[in-house]
Amino acid sequence: MSIVVENLTKIYGQQRAVSDISFTVNKGEILGFLGPNGAGKSTTMKIATGYLIPDAGQVIVAGEDIVQQTRAAQRKIGYLPEHNPLYLDMYVHEFLQFSARTYQMSKPTARIAEVIEQCGLTREQNKKLGQLSKGYRQRVGLAHALLHEPEVLILDEPTTGLDPNQILEIRKLIKEVSRDKTVIFSSHIMQEVQALCDRVVLINKGEIIANQSIADFSKGLQTEAVLRVEFKQAIDVSVLEGLDVLTKVTHQQDGHYKVHAANSEEARSAIFKLAAEQNLPLVGLQEEGDSLEDIFHQLTQES
Amino acid sequence: MFAVFIKEINSFLNSLIAYIVIAVFLTTIGLLMWVFPESSILEYGYADMSTLFNLGPYVFMFLIPAITMRFFAEEKRTGTNELLFTRPMTAIDIIMGKYLAGFVLVVLSVLPTLLYFYSVYQLGKPVGNLDISGTVGSYIGLLLLGGVFVSIGVFASAITDNQVVAFVVAVFLSFVLYSGLESLAAIDIWGASALILQQLSIVFHYGALSRGLIDMSDIVYFLSVIGVMLLLTKLVLDARKWS
Numbered sequence: 001m002s003i004v005v006e007n008l009t010k011i012y013g014q015q016r017a018v019s020d021i022s023f024t025v026n027k028g029e030i031l032g033f034l035g036p037n038g039a040g041k042s043t044t045m046k047i048a049t050g051y052l053i054p055d056a057g058q059v060i061v062a063g064e065d066i067v068q069q070t071r072a073a074q075r076k077i078g079y080l081p082e083h084n085p086l087y088l089d090m091y092v093h094e095f096l097q098f099s100a101r102t103y104q105m106s107k108p109t110a111r112i113a114e115v116i117e118q119c120g121l122t123r124e125q126n127k128k129l130g131q132l133s134k135g136y137r138q139r140v141g142l143a144h145a146l147l148h149e150p151e152v153l154i155l156d157e158p159t160t161g162l163d164p165n166q167i168l169e170i171r172k173l174i175k176e177v178s179r180d181k182t183v184i185f186s187s188h189i190m191q192e193v194q195a196l197c198d199r200v201v202l203i204n205k206g207e208i209i210a211n212q213s214i215a216d217f218s219k220g221l222q223t224e225a226v227l228r229v230e231f232k233q234a235i236d237v238s239v240l241e242g243l244d245v246l247t248k249v250t251h252q253q254d255g256h257y258k259v260h261a262a263n264s265e266e267a268r269s270a271i272f273k274l275a276a277e278q279n280l281p282l283v284g285l286q287e288e289g290d291s292l293e294d295i296f297h298q299l300t301q302e303s
Numbered sequence: 304m305f306a307v308f309i310k311e312i313n314s315f316l317n318s319l320i321a322y323i324v325i326a327v328f329l330t331t332i333g334l335l336m337w338v339f340p341e342s343s344i345l346e347y348g349y350a351d352m353s354t355l356f357n358l359g360p361y362v363f364m365f366l367i368p369a370i371t372m373r374f375f376a377e378e379k380r381t382g383t384n385e386l387l388f389t390r391p392m393t394a395i396d397i398i399m400g401k402y403l404a405g406f407v408l409v410v411l412s413v414l415p416t417l418l419y420f421y422s423v424y425q426l427g428k429p430v431g432n433l434d435i436s437g438t439v440g441s442y443i444g445l446l447l448l449g450g451v452f453v454s455i456g457v458f459a460s461a462i463t464d465n466q467v468v469a470f471v472v473a474v475f476l477s478f479v480l481y482s483g484l485e486s487l488a489a490i491d492i493w494g495a496s497a498l499i500l501q502q503l504s505i506v507f508h509y510g511a512l513s514r515g516l517i518d519m520s521d522i523v524y525f526l527s528v529i530g531v532m533l534l535l536t537k538l539v540l541d542a543r544k545w546s
Contacts, residue, residue, distance in 0.1 A: 012546070037388030049389040053544040073390040079389045085382030087310075091318060102390040 002027045002152055002182035003048065008056035010043050017043040019206035020057070025182055025199075030212070032193030033186040035203040041186040042082050043158050044203075048184070048203060049079045062151045062182075073105065078145035078181075082156040084138055084193070088130035092121060092140060095129060098146060103148040119143040119173060135166030139173065153183045153198055159192060171196060194218060225264035229271055230284030231255035239278065245270045304391070312388055312407065317371070324370055328412040331362050336419055350427035351434060355416060356441040358514055360505075362387055363409070364453050366475035370408055371456025372466045374401045375540070379464035393536045402457050402533060413442070437514035444512035447525035448505060451476050454532035461539045480528070481505045501518025525534035 010018040018040040025031045026128030035041050046052045048059045059066045064073035087095060095236045118124050119139040124132055130263040159167045177195060187193055193200055200217045203209040234257055240249045245267045248260040261267030264287055275282035307371035335342045336354045345381035378384040387397055427433050484504035488497045501507050508521040
């Protein structure tokens with residue numbers, strides 16, 4: 001087991017930021033750490049990297065207790081903090097050299113060239129960090145987290161604030177570099193976790209709500225399909241309600257309806273048939289966004 | 304320690320802070336020693352360096368906080384302290400790296416004043432008619448005083464994320480410790496403890512050194528103040544872990 005978090009508690013004043021959480025990450029696994037903002041993700045990560053000290057419980061990273069053997073554990077961690085703070089007046093090379101020195105790497109030049117190449121920074125390597133776009137800064141952040149070949153990568157919301165293309169690039173990069181590493185990856189975006197991770201820990205208000213493999217997690221979520229149906233004019237709701245395959249119908253405005261069904265495909269064909277038979281002009285039929293998001297919303301609102 | 308030291312030195316050099324500090328220090332001292340009639344050696348007519356050693360501390364009192372104010376305050380404001388404290392370095396490594404970088408800058412700004420020393424030495428009649436031991440003692444005192452001011456600046460920078468606050472606090476603490484305590488001791492309410500108050504002030508020990516008397520107790524005083532300040536800095540920085 002590469003990372004063991006046991007009964008971890010952190011209290012800020014009156015507020016329990018993290019409340020008695022426990023989970024483990026196996027070697028080579030990518031763990032998605034999911035939760036709304038303020039759920040305690042960053043606090044947990046800050047404790048795991050030795051930046052904060054927990055009020056109770058312990059974190060063991062690659063066999064080293066982060067509180068007792070802080071330096072030894074920190075040597076094995078690559079950390080990308082939230083918002084990716086960097087020394088903006090440094091050059092890319094200078095920053096990586098500084099990083100290498102903090103890890104007392106003896107001959108860093110070759111390794112620096114390697115991570116620059118790996119993180120796609122070759123063209124930007126002679127620029128100042130302040131001149132780089134956010135996406136490239138994030139690559140520098142990843143490069144310095146990887147530099148000392150850590151066993152464990154801790155990435156705190158690495159894709160926040162990036163544009164959609166950059167998000168895809170960074171995700172791809174994370175996927176590539178994490179092949180032989182243990183990774184904790186925090187996010188508040190469901191699809192991202194689904195795309196990257198083997199397992200999910202869902203946390204809210206400092207407590208763990210779910211800790212499952214990504215397959216189980218998604219399966220548990222896809223209980224019901226939600227469809228948006230749009231007719232040219234408003235129709236009688238009872239017409240739609242008459243369809244057996246639909247479990248619930250709500251009229252929203254004009255010709256817009258929101259329907260729930262157990263099976264999306266059956267429901268869609270049934271609605272289409274109904275429209276054709278009764279000669280109702282159907283102008284839109286769309287499966288609603290992500291039931292994942294809905295469930296995430298539900299889970300984090302209830303508790 | 305080495306990593307942080309190099310980083311800070313590079314940052315001084317790249318941001319021009321180093322050049323500005325050295326240039327301002329030398330220009331100010333140069334004007335006071337050679338140009339301004341009230342304090343000029345040429346007007347005064349005696350071959351001694353007392354202008355440098357009497358006014359240098361006041362110049363340092365403003366210049367040193369200006370170079371130390373960003374040390375921790377800026378790291379906190381930009382969040383880069385999280386980068387520092389999650390590396391396998393102790394708080395002492397980080398503090399010493401920054402402290403030494405600041406101290407090296409002080410040494411670099413004092414070093415060119417040896418040229419002034421040489422000039423005064425040559426101007427004496429006969430040549431070399433200058434209190435050498437007093438001057439050497441004063442130089443040691445000035446460097447130690449610079450060391451104390453840097454440690455105060457490092458501490459002030461650690462207690463806030465605002466550079467202006469760090470600057471003002473550092474100037475104030477430097478002033479109180481330099482001559483404020485001695486001036487307080489002059490009030491006639493302390494009785495026997497007036498002497499203790501006086502001995503706590505820098506100017507008491509600085510004055511002793513500048514007479515050319517290098518007493519171990521004075522050296523120990525300066526080193527202890529530096530030690531206490533850096534230790535307080537460590538306490539302040541460690542406190543974040545428990546917050």
